Amino acid sequence: MKKYALALAALSLPVAISAQEAGSVSLPDMADGALTQDTIAWNFVEGLTTEVGPRQAGTEAEQRGRDWAVNWLTSQGFQNVADEPFMMDTWVPGELxxxxxxxxxxxxxxxxxxxxxxxxxxxxxxxxxxxxxxxxxxxxxxxxxxxxxxxxxxxxxxxxxxxxxxxxxxxxxxxxxxxxxxxxxxxxxxxxxxxxxxxxxxxxxxxxxxxxxxxxxxxxxxxxxxxxxxxxxxxxxxxxxxxxxxEKLGMTRSGNVVGEIVGRDPSLPPVLLACHLDSWWNGTGAFDDGAGCGIAAAAALHVSHTGQPLRTIRVLMAGAEEVGLHGSVAYSKAHIDEPIGVAFESDFGADRIWRFESNFRETNPELHAQLASSVARFGVANSTIEASGGADINIARDQGTAIIDLQQDGTRYFDLHHTPDDTLDKIDPAQLRQNVAVWTQVAGILANYEGSIKGE
Amino acid sequence: MKKYALALAALSLPVAISAQEAGSVSLPDMADGALTQDTIAWNFVEGLTTEVGPRQAGTEAEQRGRDWAVNWLTSQGFQNVADEPFMMDTWVPGELxxxxxxxxxxxxxxxxxxxxxxxxxxxxxxxxxxxxxxxxxxxxxxxxxxxxxxxxxxxxxxxxxxxxxxxxxxxxxxxxxxxxxxxxxxxxxxxxxxxxxxxxxxxxxxxxxxxxxxxxxxxxxxxxxxxxxxxxxxxxxxxxxxxxxxEKLGMTRSGNVVGEIVGRDPSLPPVLLACHLDSWWNGTGAFDDGAGCGIAAAAALHVSHTGQPLRTIRVLMAGAEEVGLHGSVAYSKAHIDEPIGVAFESDFGADRIWRFESNFRETNPELHAQLASSVARFGVANSTIEASGGADINIARDQGTAIIDLQQDGTRYFDLHHTPDDTLDKIDPAQLRQNVAVWTQVAGILANYEGSIKGE
Known part of the structure; x- marks a missing residue:
């Protein structure tokens, strides 16, 4: 696991959560550290929006986004990094x-x-x-x-x-x-x-x-x-x-980017952390959804840094979400026979998480309560609302598996959503880090959970 | 003066400042009424930005703006309404x-x-x-x-x-x-x-x-x-x-729109209230400077409604300010031999006035103090800064006459200035009315001032 420590150090994380041997920091300490010190999520979304920018589904710009993400995940020490292709009927906005x-x-x-x-x-x-x-x-x-x-x-x-x-x-x-x-x-x-x-x-x-x-x-x-x-x-x-x-371009290639933190027991159903990598052409896809991919990837890395998790954590950066969930559909189709333990996604900007929801509050009340209680210190409230998941985790709904929703504050989301104004400067680094902290805490508990997460 | 009362009533002003015979309301009451009830300034800027929109200097769009303003001033009962032409070397942004x-x-x-x-x-x-x-x-x-x-x-x-x-x-x-x-x-x-x-x-x-x-x-x-x-x-x-x-279009026609509330003694130098009517092509010129013209015109009408003023109040809606103060220069050249008593302009958005400045604090300290004190109730502070006037009142500087600056809060002015976002929805009606109230109070005192305003 040394390589994760090095990768983290390369992103200039302070001592508390980076310079120590993997496994020597507890999960709560890691999450607390992420709250004030995480730079990984920012590094992802800053790099993606600066070096790639807009990533309209099915275009060469989206391909550049996938290439960039594959390189980044690899450089951070993710394993089994891949760009899983699918074909789609592609529309582009044209010039006028x-x-x-x-x-x-x-x-x-x-x-x-x-x-x-x-x-x-x-x-x-x-x-x-x-x-x-x-x-x-x-x-x-x-x-x-x-x-x-x-x-x-x-x-x-x-x-x-x-x-x-x-x-x-x-x-x-x-x-x-x-x-x-x-x-x-x-x-x-x-x-x-x-x-x-x-x-x-x-x-x-x-x-x-x-x-x-x-x-x-x-x-x-x-x-x-x-x-x-x-x-x-x-x-x-x-x-x-x-x-x-x-214009309609006909069938072109899109794809889903995946990367894993391989668990100690790869036979256990993995924890799926999802987001989408494409954006509309008119903005740079910072809030929607570069931030979500940065949050998911940062949480996976932070969990790995507390020691190799029991379950594999898989990050899914879906393609072609905006134009019709093509990537989510393609991922489910390709992987429907590989059971997922639990899935959650980040696709509602970069403002703070304020509510915890699951779809296993009745079937696995102890785990639900443990998770809810573990993030209360970050200002996240428990909820009786049944989690339904977002656009990028069709596979979890198709498999009927456990789903969590870590609800973000959407008060200003629709100021920016799908506009030219979806740019990096709109992201509040402190709120972005709160997302990473909550995700780290929740993903870490789930990746080390031995039983059936949904509890049925 | 009955026609002003009717014009005001047509704009649905409440009883307090509209339905009474002109002259039956005191100046302070009129200013106080404008603070909560003025609709004239809003009517001007709402109409101009809706029915005309962008008004790039020297173009047919600016001409439509002048035609609109001439019609509006006439409909409100202004006298001597005119579109005073000048020629200018015109630049337009082109298509790409x-x-x-x-x-x-x-x-x-x-x-x-x-x-x-x-x-x-x-x-x-x-x-x-x-x-x-x-x-x-x-x-x-x-x-x-x-x-x-x-x-x-x-x-x-x-x-x-x-x-x-x-x-x-x-x-x-x-x-x-x-x-x-x-x-x-x-x-x-x-x-x-x-x-x-x-x-x-x-x-x-x-x-x-x-x-x-x-x-x-x-x-x-x-x-x-x-x-x-x-x-x-x-x-x-x-x-x-x-x-x-x-593209450069060569010499084209622009113009200054003027209108007057004629005073009881037209031989006295008039009070000049200025703004500019042109805007950049990319916005609708609401903050810059439709609001300013609405404020100036509303104040002139409210003063007239307290009884015919001693001095003429002239409203100057200058053309082609943005591209080089062409209208202000042309106005001064055409009218340099007609002395102005005092000039002030509104060209810094539509947010509240917070400071009063003049260039006659030392030469006419009593009038300066009277004016400053008269607007204190609107949250406007006195100042020792010497007023220098703005872009649209070259004539006052060229004549060395009295100048007032009613300084507006510019905190968000440069969020909007010269952008596509300069649109009506950015104007806060309450702050716009505060401008009208302060202008009504100041213009009313000056239009009825018998002595030399600058006091030299």
């Missing part, structure tokens, strides 16, 4: 994105294509904009009532700590374009599904039901401006020139 | 703006052309980037040392209430390109002169000394990323592909 009001109040707006958007062609489309307050209002529009029009959905979103308003406002993005198309619309623009007030529109995935029309998101200030235009237009039609030129 | 690192860490950055920037042509330039910590370091570079290179200046800026760091960091923008050109550089990029952390680069004016090279500003997150690249490059050259395609 503009939305200008042409009448009665001509001015340019900031727009971004939504994932899967069709192209308007370089010449764009110009059409009257029809405003809907919510997705439900759009759904209620008569068939054919939007023939030749652009539908605008103004549904807005409020910051919430648990991120729950994503489910409330998200449908405008997820299904707005499909619904508008079914009513005859030639395009859709939505108010960005976000909570900021910057001229940085939020992209994101869509569900393509029956073909696709050009679909974009306006920045929130522009959306508010459009709504004021409707108030001032006195019934005059508002027309927009929309130019979006996404 | 991109800056991508091509080696060793390829990724796209957000860039905006600086005012006056030359064009790279649509094919752009690709060159090694040389980093300078400050403008002084760039100045110290030997002649020829930047042949064929792109100079990057990393000088950064801290928020200050009085905006004083603009003078500290600003030279990187004002003269960086000219200095870099003199050393042989083929382009310049600077860290945006701003205090935010968003992917919205700050444009702004430059001083063209001896021809111009392509000059852009990176957003602050991108600039920080570039600086991290230098740390990670281990001496390998960092190359950038820069594409900026500004």
């Amino acid at each position: 994105a503009s939305a200008a009001i042409t009448s009665p109040f001509p001015q340019p707006f900031q727009v971004t294509p939504l994932g899967g958007s069709a192209s308007t062609g370089a010449d764009g489309i110009e059409a009257e904009v029809v405003m809907f307050a919510t997705t439900a209002d759009l759904m209620a529009a008569p068939a054919g009532s939007l023939d030749g029009k652009i539908a605008y959905i103004s549904h807005s979103m409020t910051p919430t700590q648990d991120g729950s308003q994503y489910g409330f406002a998200g449908p405008a993005r997820w299904v707005g374009a499909s619904i508008a198309k079914s009513k005859g619309a030639v395009g859709t623009v939505i108010k960005s599904i976000g909570t900021d007030k910057h001229r940085n529109p939020h992209t994101g995935g869509t569900r393509v039901v029956d073909g696709m029309i050009p679909a974009g998101a306006l920045s929130i200030p522009d959306a508010l401006n459009l709504e004021r235009m409707f108030e001032r237009a006195d019934g005059r039609p508002i027309t927009m020139k929309l130019v979006l030129t996404p | 703006a991109s800056a991508a690192i091509t080696s060793p860490f390829p990724q796209p950055f957000q860039v905006t052309p600086l005012g006056g920037s030359a064009s790279t042509g649509a094919d752009g330039i690709e060159a090694e980037v040389v980093m300078f910590a400050t403008t002084a370091d760039l100045m110290a570079a030997p002649a020829g040392s930047l042949d064929g290179k792109i100079a990057y200046i990393s000088h950064s800026m801290t928020p200050t209430q009085d905006g004083s760091q603009y003078g500290f960091a600003g030279p990187a923008r004002w003269v960086g390109a000219s200095i870099a050109k003199s050393k042989g550089a083929v382009g310049t990029v600077i860290k945006s002169i701003g205090t935010d952390k968003h992917r919205n680069p700050h444009t702004g004016g430059t001083r063209v000394v001896d021809g111009m090279i392509p000059a852009g500003a990176l957003s602050i997150p991108d600039a920080l990323n570039l600086e991290r690249m230098f740390e990670r490059a281990d001496g390998r050259p960092i190359t950038m592909k820069l594409v900026l395609t500004p």
